[in-house]
Amino acid sequence: MRINNPLGKFGLKDIVSVFSMRQDGNMSLCYGDTRESLENRKKFLSAVDIDYRDLICAKQVHGKNIAYVTQADKGRGALDYDSSISDTDGFLTDKKNLPIAILTADCLSVFVYDTTRPAAGILHAGWRGTEKNICSQGIRLMQEKFGSKPDELLVGFGPSIRSCCCKMDNDFKSNFPFGLINRDGSVYMDIALINTKQLVDCGVKQDNIFDPELCTLSQNEDFFSFRKEAQGAGRMISVIMLR
Ligand SMILES: [Zn+2]
Numbered sequence: 001m002r003i004n005n006p007l008g009k010f011g012l013k014d015i016v017s018v019f020s021m022r023q024d025g026n027m028s029l030c031y032g033d034t035r036e037s038l039e040n041r042k043k044f045l046s047a048v049d050i051d052y053r054d055l056i057c058a059k060q061v062h063g064k065n066i067a068y069v070t071q072a073d074k075g076r077g078a079l080d081y082d083s084s085i086s087d088t089d090g091f092l093t094d095k096k097n098l099p100i101a102i103l104t105a106d107c108l109s110v111f112v113y114d115t116t117r118p119a120a121g122i123l124h125a126g127w128r129g130t131e132k133n134i135c136s137q138g139i140r141l142m143q144e145k146f147g148s149k150p151d152e153l154l155v156g157f158g159p160s161i162r163s164c165c166c167k168m169d170n171d172f173k174s175n176f177p178f179g180l181i182n183r184d185g186s187v188y189m190d191i192a193l194i195n196t197k198q199l200v201d202c203g204v205k206q207d208n209i210f211d212p213e214l215c216t217l218s219q220n221e222d223f224f225s226f227r228k229e230a231q232g233a234g235r236m237i238s239v240i241m242l243r
Helices: 037-046 127-131 134-146 170-175 191-201 226-232
Strands: 015-019 090-093 100-104 108-114 119-125 154-157 180-183 186-189 236-242
Touching: 015 108, 037 236, 090 100, 090 134, 100 108, 100 119, 108 134, 108 191, 108 236, 119 127, 119 134, 119 236, 127 134, 127 191, 134 191, 154 191, 170 186
Parallel strands: none
Antiparallel strands: 015 236, 090 119, 100 236, 108 119, 108 154, 180 186
């Protein structure tokens, strides 16, 4: 099993950050073929010493609500979708051994780590969340809640649909002043690039952002893609946890 660690390049010890691949199976309890999802989660997370029953998951809605979670929330959305935290597209915590998760197929997952406090966050940024600037919301909440300093934060990205494949309606341009690419008369969006700019605008250092540059659609053999597979698409899971 390949372990993808988006914060790996920073050489950290006290944090687990990981995202799954297609080969690890569907991780959603709501979308795609969910029959083996619990077993997939169990197998995938045990490889990084996380108990899948501890996961905290959200009913994601492409918004920018971010929930601060503690031990009391442990296991919400771990074994059934209904117990997931509603109307939420990101989590923050400063509690150890609390795995917080986002599920994606094309959308970007953003892993944030404050080594000083320490504290961790995970955000779900599709184009709608990106339009609402969920990253700036996340950074602001970490400043308020934990006293985080943006220039000390470490950030990693999961796989997402990239500008090679992310074709948008031509009238889409008005929504984003940057990160859109005109090619062959069409508009393409680079979600990761826009989120990088939004993070840098918040004071995060460019060098502290790791982008694995993986496209879910181009590399569909390795990742689920909603654009490619529509309603049948499974989901990858992105998880961060303080040790
Ligand atoms: Zn692509």
